[in-house]
Amino acid sequence: MWHEYPTLAPELASALAMIEKQITTNNTPVAKAIMEMINGGGKLLRPAYCLLFSRFQDVDREKMIALAAAIETLHTATLIHDDIIDKSPTRRNQVTIQKQFGPDTAVYAGDYLFVVCFKLLSHYASSLRSIQQDSGSMEKILKGELDQMATRYQTKITIDDYLKQVSGKTGQLFALSCFIGAYESGSSPTFAKNAEKIGMNIGIAFQLLDDILDYTSDDDTLGKPVCEDVRSGVYSAPLILAMQRNRQAFLPLLAKKDQITDAEMNELRQLVIHHQGVEQAYAMAQKRTEQAIAGLQKLPAGAAQDDLIRLTQSLLNRKA
Amino acid sequence: MWHEYPTLAPELASALAMIEKQITTNNTPVAKAIMEMINGGGKLLRPAYCLLFSRFQDVDREKMIALAAAIETLHTATLIHDDIIDKSPTRRNQVTIQKQFGPDTAVYAGDYLFVVCFKLLSHYASSLRSIQQDSGSMEKILKGELDQMATRYQTKITIDDYLKQVSGKTGQLFALSCFIGAYESGSSPTFAKNAEKIGMNIGIAFQLLDDILDYTSDDDTLGKPVCEDVRSGVYSAPLILAMQRNRQAFLPLLAKKDQITDAEMNELRQLVIHHQGVEQAYAMAQKRTEQAIAGLQKLPAGAAQDDLIRLTQSLLNRKA
Numbered sequence: 057m058w059h060e061y062p063t064l065a066p067e068l069a070s071a072l073a074m075i076e077k078q079i080t081t082n083n084t085p086v087a088k089a090i091m092e093m094i095n096g097g098g099k100l101l102r103p104a105y106c107l108l109f110s111r112f113q114d115v116d117r118e119k120m121i122a123l124a125a126a127i128e129t130l131h132t133a134t135l136i137h138d139d140i141i142d143k144s145p146t147r148r149n150q151v152t153i154q155k156q157f158g159p160d161t162a163v164y165a166g167d168y169l170f171v172v173c174f175k176l177l178s179h180y181a182s183s184l185r186s187i188q189q190d191s192g193s194m195e196k197i198l199k200g201e202l203d204q205m206a207t208r209y210q211t212k213i214t215i216d217d218y219l220k221q222v223s224g225k226t227g228q229l230f231a232l233s234c235f236i237g238a239y240e241s242g243s244s245p246t247f248a249k250n251a252e253k254i255g256m257n258i259g260i261a262f263q264l265l266d267d268i269l270d271y272t273s274d275d276d277t278l279g280k281p282v283c284e285d286v287r288s289g290v291y292s293a294p295l296i297l298a299m300q301r302n303r304q305a306f307l308p309l310l311a312k313k314d315q316i317t318d319a320e321m322n323e324l325r326q327l328v329i330h331h332q333g334v335e336q337a338y339a340m341a342q343k344r345t346e347q348a349i350a351g352l353q354k355l356p357a358g359a360a361q362d363d364l365i366r367l368t369q370s371l372l373n374r375k376a
Numbered sequence: 377m378w379h380e381y382p383t384l385a386p387e388l389a390s391a392l393a394m395i396e397k398q399i400t401t402n403n404t405p406v407a408k409a410i411m412e413m414i415n416g417g418g419k420l421l422r423p424a425y426c427l428l429f430s431r432f433q434d435v436d437r438e439k440m441i442a443l444a445a446a447i448e449t450l451h452t453a454t455l456i457h458d459d460i461i462d463k464s465p466t467r468r469n470q471v472t473i474q475k476q477f478g479p480d481t482a483v484y485a486g487d488y489l490f491v492v493c494f495k496l497l498s499h500y501a502s503s504l505r506s507i508q509q510d511s512g513s514m515e516k517i518l519k520g521e522l523d524q525m526a527t528r529y530q531t532k533i534t535i536d537d538y539l540k541q542v543s544g545k546t547g548q549l550f551a552l553s554c555f556i557g558a559y560e561s562g563s564s565p566t567f568a569k570n571a572e573k574i575g576m577n578i579g580i581a582f583q584l585l586d587d588i589l590d591y592t593s594d595d596d597t598l599g600k601p602v603c604e605d606v607r608s609g610v611y612s613a614p615l616i617l618a619m620q621r622n623r624q625a626f627l628p629l630l631a632k633k634d635q636i637t638d639a640e641m642n643e644l645r646q647l648v649i650h651h652q653g654v655e656q657a658y659a660m661a662q663k664r665t666e667q668a669i670a671g672l673q674k675l676p677a678g679a680a681q682d683d684l685i686r687l688t689q690s691l692l693n694r695k696a
Contacts, residue, residue, distance in 0.1 A: 083522040137487060141480040160461040161525055163483060167457060168518040170490055171511055178507035187498035187507055191491055198488040202403040205481055 071125040096148040102233040109237030111360035126176035133169035149279040193232040200224025208289030230259030257348035264341035267292035298333025391445040416468040429557030431680035446496035453489035469599040513552040520544025528609030550579030577668035584661035587612035618653030
């Protein structure tokens with residue numbers, strides 16, 4: 057995805073190398089598993105936005121690369137812990153750490169990456185302000201996760217509940233990436249706050265697309281099993297929106313909870329598509345993308361603005 | 377334990393109240409479980425050392441209370457995650473979060489507390505220096521945990537391996553508590569480095585005592601099941617030292633790994649005691665305590681020094 061961006065590609069490669077240098081545990085299998093995950097073809101969107109938002113200023117690139125690395129590290133930590141919760145066997149077409157080494161190792165591996173993130177931040181951020189922003193965002197992310205756990209298997213979840221959870225999870229992390237890129241490169245606090253708002257819309261659009269792909273893609277393209285969320289009781293936009301059209305059609309299938317068979321899951325996917333759940337969710341993603349692009353269009357013209365608009369637009373068309 | 381210290385008790389109570397104010401998740405059962413754990417009669421030794429080491433300077437007490445709260449929050453986060461790994465049913469005579477809500481919730485609850493810790497630190501620390509120290513210590517703690525996982529059920533573990541792991545776990549957190557107390561209250565970097573060294577010895581002595589109690593106490597007094605460590609493959613000082621005397625006596629029992637019965641576990645405990653494992657470990661704890669007290673005796677005389685010496689001495693005589 058970011059390979060098309062010649063200014064971004066080498067910096068993202070440097071960020072990955074910087075993370076690799078930080079992983080110094082003697083537990084070699086775990087270090088290897090973490091690095092496979094880091095280098096496993098993730099989209100690197102969060103560090104990409106951080107780096108792009110730093111390009112409106114003339115700033116030390118190594119510093120920004122380190123902060124982008126911190127953000128990707130944080131993201132990977134949350135993925136490792138999410139995989140425990142979801143008991144996911146694969147991600148990015150690789151066996152997850154929880155599956156390979158057990159949930160125990162995955163707990164500490166995620167914790168370890170959280171710490172590496174704060175270590176990078178505390179060494180490269182210019183003030184306590186970024187750490188405050190970072191821990192404030194992380195707090196919202198974790199509160200979002202805990203709220204989501206409390207609403208698992210609740211068929212009465214509304215699209216507003218969903219949007220609140222998504223803002224608190226994916227939205228926050230994209231918002232943080234844009235904020236750190238802008239703020240730490242020396243842009244004004246107003247500019248940074250604006251970047252944060254744009255990032256929130258990008259993140260929400262991104263999550264909507266992710267949840268759509270869960271209904272329209274297949275395991276291989278996605279690099280992880282589709283519809284795992286439904287099985288574990290996390291109901292996302294396509295399902296919620298389809299249920300608004302015909303609630304009764306879904307209840308018997310959802311009542312099976314995690315005992316739902318693959319055939320029933322397929323039936324549920326077809327129902328979601330039939331009741332325009334995917335279409336409606338896509339319209340929402342489109343609207344959030346438009347809002348983000350409207351914000352980006354007000355930024356100073358130049359290569360950074362061009363790349364930001366192009367990248368944000370392209371996220372709507374992704375297949376995985 | 378700290379109730380005997382009139383200057384400390386109200387500040388520790390304030391630190392607990394400050395943590396409570398930070399726990400704002402809407403997931404009420406989890407918030408309640410976290411607070412029960414925080415208020416569950418933990419020894420509060422880490423925040424106590426932080427506060428005592430800050431008393432050599434005239435410093436804003438609210439700031440130091442917040443930093444002590446951050447340290448206890450971090451400690452609680454690691455306990456919640458440790459309980460997942462060890463599948464512990466009880467701690468401090470309460471049902472653990474992982475047992476009550478499942479490992480999933482425990483993962484996020486621990487993550488949430490990690491974040492609350494960094495939030496407090498980033499708002500109350502006076503510079504990035506403390507966050508660097510904090511994330512550096514946490515990195516060592518997590519690397520210690522990951523190393524320990526890699527050596528589970530290894531009967532060839534030496535006392536040096538054990539001491540390395542203990543320094544990286546309990547030692548680091550006590551060292552950090554003392555460092556933050558000294559450094560953030562405005563003592564010199566040399567003083568703070570010295571506090572850190574003293575804290576390391578206190579932490580190692582503390583862990584040795586903990587591991588001794590695992591062989592000499594009972595479930596009720598300890599507030600958690602005894603000898604759980606052995607069952608999960610973590611071999612501590614009393615066992616390692618006893619095995620130096622008669623390795624063959626232990627191998628058949630240890631070969632049962634987590635399938636060891638309660639009767640066999642009892643047999644193992646008796647063997648450890650018989651081969652002077654407890655006595656030798658106690659002698660090590662005594663030596664570390666003496667080293668710590670020798671360090672404390674060089675500090676400026678006064679109430680802070682007195683309390684530090686008295687508290688450190690008393691840790692050798694604890695029963696839980």
